[in-house]
Amino acid sequence: MSLEIRIVLVEPMYQGNVGSVARAMKNFGYTDLVLVNPCKLEGQARAMSSHARDVLEGATVTSTLDEAVKGANLLIGTTGVASQKGGEHIRLPLYTVREVKEKLKDYNGKVAILYGREDSGFRNEELKSFDMLITVPTSEIYPIMNLSHAVAVVLYELSELEGGNSPLADGFDLQLLYGHLEELLEEIDYPPHKKDKTFLMLRRILGRAGLTPREVQTLRGIIRKTERKIGYALKDSEGPEIEDSESMEKFI
Amino acid sequence: MSLEIRIVLVEPMYQGNVGSVARAMKNFGYTDLVLVNPCKLEGQARAMSSHARDVLEGATVTSTLDEAVKGANLLIGTTGVASQKGGEHIRLPLYTVREVKEKLKDYNGKVAILYGREDSGFRNEELKSFDMLITVPTSEIYPIMNLSHAVAVVLYELSELEGGNSPLADGFDLQLLYGHLEELLEEIDYPPHKKDKTFLMLRRILGRAGLTPREVQTLRGIIRKTERKIGYALKDSEGPEIEDSESMEKFI
Incomplete structure (x- = not known):
């Protein structure tokens, strides 16, 4: 390590x-x-x-x-x-x-x-x-x-x-997480003129937090659940929802 | 400061x-x-x-x-x-x-x-x-x-x-102290073949100790008293012995 x-x-x-x-x-x-x-x-x-x-x-x-x-x-x-x-x-x-x-x-x-x-x-x-x-x-x-x-x-x-x-989480996984966050902002009708700045702020917070792979998967799970609740589905189909973030990693 | x-x-x-x-x-x-x-x-x-x-x-x-x-x-x-x-x-x-x-x-x-x-x-x-x-x-x-x-x-x-x-003590004062130490080693008949190395060792100890002006004067006072006790006088005449190292500094 x-x-x-x-x-x-x-x-x-x-x-x-x-x-x-x-x-x-x-x-x-x-x-x-x-x-x-x-x-x-x-x-x-x-x-x-x-x-x-x-x-x-x-x-x-x-x-x-x-x-x-x-x-x-x-x-x-x-x-x-x-x-x-x-x-x-x-x-x-x-x-x-x-x-x-x-x-x-x-x-x-x-x-x-x-x-x-x-x-x-x-x-x-x-x-x-x-x-x-x-x-x-x-x-x-x-x-x-x-x-x-x-x-x-x-x-x-x-x-x-x-x-x-x-x-440290994989850079590619982080990019997927950021992509889902950006989608979520659109789906909740976040004011367009504020969206870019807010997205960048979220990115910064998560970037400097030094996320582990497990944390990234958990955050993505939360976003997915939220999107389903409000009636949206993620654009990329990731198959059935998996709670265990470690087994999730195999899919990425 | x-x-x-x-x-x-x-x-x-x-x-x-x-x-x-x-x-x-x-x-x-x-x-x-x-x-x-x-x-x-x-x-x-x-x-x-x-x-x-x-x-x-x-x-x-x-x-x-x-x-x-x-x-x-x-x-x-x-x-x-x-x-x-x-x-x-x-x-x-x-x-x-x-x-x-x-x-x-x-x-x-x-x-x-x-x-x-x-x-x-x-x-x-x-x-x-x-x-x-x-x-x-x-x-x-x-x-x-x-x-x-x-x-x-x-x-x-x-x-x-x-x-x-x-x-930090004045470099010139330190040189005087070192000179007196070297003299003392001679006066106590320190084995000539060991003298140089021992002198260098003393110098290193005092050098890295980061002496203050007061400490240098006190050390020089100790050497002077020691030399008088064993019957030697310092080559440079420094006038009457002064205990208060701070007033000493004026003479240097």
Whole structure:
């Protein structure tokens, strides 16, 4: 039972940074690096990776963020303090690295830590798919850290996590739960102009709660029962209702 | 009453690293950077310093380590775990960053954090002048961090220190105390082949104890009385013996 960490760099612009990130990862014992549409990686990236060339060359390159986080149970975006307002707008809770360490200490599973572009960070669509935002407490005068420094500090702090006994729910199961919640809001005629914000809020609450697979199944059971009571059926047919959430897992 | 931190880079070899160090310092609110015989600092250093060009350009350049640590109360060298044995050899205690944070939390004064050459670290003569060694816990497979990453992680951890009520003794006073201790070892006919190691051990004990000015004066008083009792006088005449260590401080 361990807590695995994947580092995802979204459209990194400077190859030296990518190499430095690989080195910082290996310094703290991590190797799972995914690059979404990275810049060219040539000599400077290799030079900066130093003895972590294996991590750099073993990195997975994807063209979309969705592919990059496949298999991850929890998506944590990183941000400088300056982006805090952007985060508020899309209702992402902003935690310090140490707070996240505290939250994760009883869990096992795969956590993706995401870093945005060096100049412009994340786009709003990207932020919407994250479960929480993490920041390194810095000086207000100059809060924007170098990309690889931010990776080094986050991994320094999180490398103390050894993995606990609670499994994190599967990312795919969570997406199904979110989909059912969104349907429920429609079915109860939630005011359309409030619906998106409220849905995002529900998502955030559940995302940062660190749900276990059993909890996800139970929540989905509640939503199903509610929908039946009000006369709607779920669009996807899941067969007979099963109370035992553990046997449910086989169906997903 | 604050705890000030000075970053000292001893003969840094790559200008990009120096620039990155300046940036990491400003990210955590520090500006006191001293460079001992640095490499040439040109465009790449400025580029990597980003918005911390003021820290880079405000750095003090010295030709000796002694000048670089002038005015500092405590000298803390940083090392990768690989150098641990070198540290043992010269009897330096090796602490993690977090342990040092814990030790320093009640103090105020100026602490110099020293970083050695990117390829070869510190020389033994340099290590002998330090009060303690600090390390960032890393993977055994690849413990050697990039210079600026090591600065970022150490400052991330120590930036939580706000300064306590106990002043750290003046570095110059400490040197006088150490000198008197060394004399005492001679005066009591300490076995010459053990003398150096024992002196270094005493120095380490006092160095990591974080002595206050008052404690230093009291210890010097004890040594003086001891020397008088055994019939020796100190080489430097300090005038009449004064019991009150606080009024003593004026003479130093």
